Structures are given as structure tokens and as C-alpha cells.
Amino acid sequence: MTKKVFSAMRPTGKLHLGHLVGALHNWVDLQEKYSCIFCIADWHALMGQYDQGQEIHESIFDMAIDWIACGIDPEKSLLFVQSEVKEHLELQMFFSCLTPLGWLERNPTYKEQLREIATRDLQTYAFLGYPVLQAADILLYKANAVPIGEDQLPHIELTREISRRFNHTYQAELFADCEAILTETPRLLGLDGRKMSKSYQNTIALSDSPDDVRKKTKQMFTDPKRLRLKDPGHPDECNVFRYYNVFDPDKVDDVREWCTQAQKGCTDCKAILAESLIEELKPIQEKRAELVDDKDRVRDILAEGRKKAQAQAQETMAQVREVVFKV
Ligand code: TRP
Ligand code: SF4
Secondary structure, eight states: OOOEEEEEEOOOSOOBHHHIIIIIHHHHHHHHHSEEEEEEOHHHHHHHOTTOHHHHHHHHHHHHHHHHHTTOOTTTSEEEEGGGSTHHHHHHHHHHHHOOHHHHHTOHHHHHHHHHOTTSOOOSHHHHTHHHHHHHHHHHTTOOEEEEOGGGHHHHHHHHHHHHHHHHHTTOOOOOOOEEEEOOSOOOBOTTSSBOOGGGTOOOBTTOOHHHHHHHHHTOOOOTTOOSTTSOOOGGGOHHHHHHHHHOGGGHHHHHHHHHTTOSOHHHHHHHHHHHHHHHHHHHHHHHHHHHTOHHHHHHHHHHHHHHHHHHHHHHHHHHHHHHHOO
């Protein structure tokens, strides 16, 4: 079966290197091979941060620009804004009717977020139903391949359960099973070695200036056992070395040598890495600047995406009404 790819990101602020290697590189590869739909999931962002509507709204445009600057090609892929295609909410309602509460309450991603995000009240009706909307996103387009991070696996499992329950309830074969596509690159950690996240302030944004990149790279944590320049380091235990692996693999052998032989200090090692990162970001930032100057073009791309997405969504909704209401 040929793959139809669907994925989405929540517009909650500037994109960073973690998004680039964790998702966007993969998306850019996929669009060469398959029909792809990429959605700016503003409803999903609002579910988590319902008091930050303005920031979310403003991030939508920025996200579209970042995506295109990173190589998502609107000629090949369809990009659109979730809330502009009203059918997402309509299908969510159909699915809500048949999704047992227990499935949602047991969802490990939900339980983890309730535990971890203590700064916001996430005990809401919508947040519990987050995966139901996600299932609607995917199935509205009958997508069967969903590139995501590992933390999202339970949501894909729930999407399968919901589609099967829908088919079974209405004795229809409307929705097929979908599968996750996991990214192969190892997860890029933040500057301090924790998970890279805006809320930890340990990211390098795609839009950071060369000086910001130098400043932030300088703060990176290194091998904790290497205290002095003459101590040999352990690259495999160093986050800086992992960055080299991802962003400048040609230098990896040299880095291993200068580190284990104590030929270079960590400050120099990080300064060299900073220049590699700046080089990596340069074409993205050039493209970004072009798009910021041509907002009409970005608006047109999103309007075109909305139209095409909506046409597909309306077709699915007609079928859904047919099997549920027998009309
Ligand atoms: N929940 C996803 C995340 O936080 C974003 C998302 C929303 C999504 N709808 C989706 C991902 C549909 C894949 C498919 O990363
Ligand atoms: Fe890490 Fe480089 Fe220092 Fe080695 S020299 S510990 S790789 S920062």
C-alpha cells in the first residue's frame, strides 16, 4: 500500500534544533517519496495553553515560515492550519461519542504531562480528549503513516483503536489502521543535557543569530569528568560530542582524538562546534529572511493548503455521515 503521510506540530513558539533533527529533516525526506500533509495544530496548542491564544496565533505564521525555510516544499506537500478546516472538530465529535473514558485516562502521555507540567491546570475536558482530536486529524485525511516522536506512540495506538471501534460500530470499512514512523536520529538533548525544551531555556532556536549561537554553545555542559585541560575526556559521555555527530559528522574522528588525547580544551571544542552550527543554520536563515519579506506568499501557501485539505476533509465527512446516519 502506498503511504499517505500526516503529521503536525503545535505552534507554541520558535522552532529549535531539536525540531530540525527530530522532525523536519525526516519530513523533508518523506515528501520526496510520499504524498504528505503537514498541519499546524493550533487547537492542540490551545488545549495545553488556553490562556496564551495570542502567542499561539502569532506562532502560526512563524511556524509556516520555519517549515518552508527548512525545506518543506509547498509544491510537493500540503501545509495548512488546523483551525481553518472546521471538519477536524466535527470528526472529533463523532469519535468522542464512541471513545471510552478509560482509554483516555489510561493514556501514559496524558498521565506524564499531568505530573510534569505543574505550572498549568491541565485537568480539563479538552486536554483529556487530546488524542481524540489527534485521531480525527489523521483519519480525516485517511492517512496511514504518521511520523512522530516516541512520546506520541500511545496516541497512534489510540487512533487505531478509535478507527477500529468506529468501523465496528457502524459496520463500515471506512478507516484503515495507521502506523507511526519513528525518526531514526537519536534525540538531541538541550544545552544542559536535559530534554531540549523551550521551557527549560536550553535550546538553540533556528532563528538565533551567530553571536547567540556562540554564546549558547559556550554554556553547553561537557564531560563532567574532564576538569582540567590536561585530563583526557570521554567523548561518548559528552553532549557536545553528540552534537558533532549530528551536525558535523566529518569532524567526529578529529574531535575524538583531540578530546581523548587532551590536545584541545572544551572551550575550543565548543567554539569549533558553534561555527558548524552557524553554517548549518545559514541557509535556513537566508530562506527565512526572504519569506519574512514576502508575507503574501506565505499567506497564499496556507490559503491554498486550506482549500486542498478542506476538499479532502469534506469528502471524508460525507462518508462518515453516510455510515452513521444512513443518509
Ligand atoms: N500531538 C502532537 C505533538 O504534540 C501534534 C499533533 C497533533 C499530531 N495532531 C497530530 C502529530 C496528528 C501527528 C498526527 O507533537
Ligand atoms: Fe566534550 Fe569536546 Fe570537551 Fe571532549 S573536548 S569533553 S568532546 S567538549
